[in-house]
Amino acid sequence: MKPETIDLRSDTVTRPTKAMRAAMAEAEVGDDVIDIDPTAERLQQLTAELLGKEAAIFMPSGSMTNQIAVRLHCRPGDEFLCESGCHIYNYEQGAFAQLSGVVARTVEGEHGVLQLAQLEDLIRPQNDHLVRTRLVCLENTHNRGAGRVQPYPVVEAITGWAQSHGLRTHLDGARLFNAVAATGIAAEQWAKHFDTVSVCFSKGLGAPVGSALAGPRDLIREARRHRKLFGGGMRQVGVIAAGALFALEHHRDRLAEDHANARILAEAIRNSPGLKLVPDLVESNMVIFAVDPALGSATDFMAALQQAGVLMLSISPAKIRAVTHLDVDSKQVRKAGEIIRQCAERLSSVSRR
Ligand SMILES: *Cc1c(COP(=O)(O)O)cnc(C)c1O
Numbered sequence: 001m002k003p004e005t006i007d008l009r010s011d012t013v014t015r016p017t018k019a020m021r022a023a024m025a026e027a028e029v030g031d032d033v034i035d036i037d038p039t040a041e042r043l044q045q046l047t048a049e050l051l052g053k054e055a056a057i058f059m060p061s062g063s064m065t066n067q068i069a070v071r072l073h074c075r076p077g078d079e080f081l082c083e084s085g086c087h088i089y090n091y092e093q094g095a096f097a098q099l100s101g102v103v104a105r106t107v108e109g110e111h112g113v114l115q116l117a118q119l120e121d122l123i124r125p126q127n128d129h130l131v132r133t134r135l136v137c138l139e140n141t142h143n144r145g146a147g148r149v150q151p152y153p154v155v156e157a158i159t160g161w162a163q164s165h166g167l168r169t170h171l172d173g174a175r176l177f178n179a180v181a182a183t184g185i186a187a188e189q190w191a192k193h194f195d196t197v198s199v200c201f202s203k204g205l206g207a208p209v210g211s212a213l214a215g216p217r218d219l220i221r222e223a224r225r226h227r228k229l230f231g232g233g234m235r236q237v238g239v240i241a242a243g244a245l246f247a248l249e250h251h252r253d254r255l256a257e258d259h260a261n262a263r264i265l266a267e268a269i270r271n272s273p274g275l276k277l278v279p280d281l282v283e284s285n286m287v288i289f290a291v292d293p294a295l296g297s298a299t300d301f302m303a304a305l306q307q308a309g310v311l312m313l314s315i316s317p318a319k320i321r322a323v324t325h326l327d328v329d330s331k332q333v334r335k336a337g338e339i340i341r342q343c344a345e346r347l348s349s350v351s352r353r
Helices: 020-023 036-050 063-072 096-102 152-164 177-181 185-191 218-231 236-252 255-270 298-306 330-352
Strands: 054-060 076-083 102-106 132-139 170-171 196-200 209-214 274-278 286-291 313-316 320-325
Touching: 020 236, 036 054, 036 185, 036 196, 036 209, 036 236, 054 063, 054 218, 063 096, 063 132, 063 170, 063 209, 063 218, 063 274, 096 102, 102 132, 102 218, 132 152, 152 170, 152 196, 170 185, 177 185, 177 196, 177 255, 185 236, 236 286, 255 286, 255 320, 255 330, 286 298, 298 313, 298 320, 298 330
Parallel strands: 076 102, 076 132, 132 170, 170 196
Antiparallel strands: 054 209, 196 209, 274 286, 286 320, 313 320
16 A cells, blocks of 8 residues: 655645535635625635734735735835845746836845844935835745744834835735744734735645735725736635635634644654754744755655655755645654654665665
8 A cells, every 4th residue: 555645845735624615615705806705805804804904805826915015015117125035036936027127136134034234224325327125025934944933023123124214014924824823923913014914825724725915905905906917806706715714714723733743843854864954943834954965865865755655845956845734743744754764864874885
């Protein structure tokens, strides 16, 4: 018999639970392009409420929420500041340039965390040669930073500085509820420092599809126009909004379990020859580790894991990311940890011969 697969590639791989599917099947729907879909409307209201914003709008992806946020805050020829590993810059095909004529200025953080002092001199003076600095984007938790939670005082300092200089602020909160679970700081507390905030329902919360952008009512009204322009107007969207609503109502509190499971995984990696956590820090549902070249490449190591039934994702030639989520329990995570250790031991003994 084939061993069961333990899929740690991403927290996006979760399948809707039975109860979630039931909520989706029974969702009340309408045409959300002509006027409104009642289920999407309820989701948008709850999202806005949790984030302490006037309004929110449901969209098909987190990339769309981020790119529409950039478009709301910037005009062609404007620039935004961001951390060099962030999703908006690295994993959205430079859509800010392709779709909105905006440039990004990246600043290298420490595992995704910037300090105010790194930004203070970066606002461009008024001069016909220069782009205009308009926006600061932060990411919480930070994906490339191995799920790192932004330190709250850093968020306060950077956003406070941005506002005092007339810059807009956007939070890529694809995993903001993980930051909430990790710190106990409410979503609203994090969100109040930003003009706009995006959240994903399709990551740790476990919905099949969807994200939302929250902010002031006038900006969200404008975002609705841009969503239509970008092809994101959806008709009886309540069917998928119901999955997102179910996730938001029922799956926030359990994120702490994913974090505990990530710590189990981290412990196994620490105890494996030739593997090293980078950073050696587990704050939410993710770990990133480097594979010693003596064991082979990240791809070699992942092939060995896959043979034993564990899936992960390589994020560079020597680095692998593993993410815990709703569809893996602590027993499976312990088993995955055991498999990691066995693969590392086997490959390191081969390399010693
Ligand atoms: C997943 C993710 C997004 C959005 O991704 P989509 O696949 O477009 O939904 C944005 N930011 C971060 C940090 C992410 O991890």
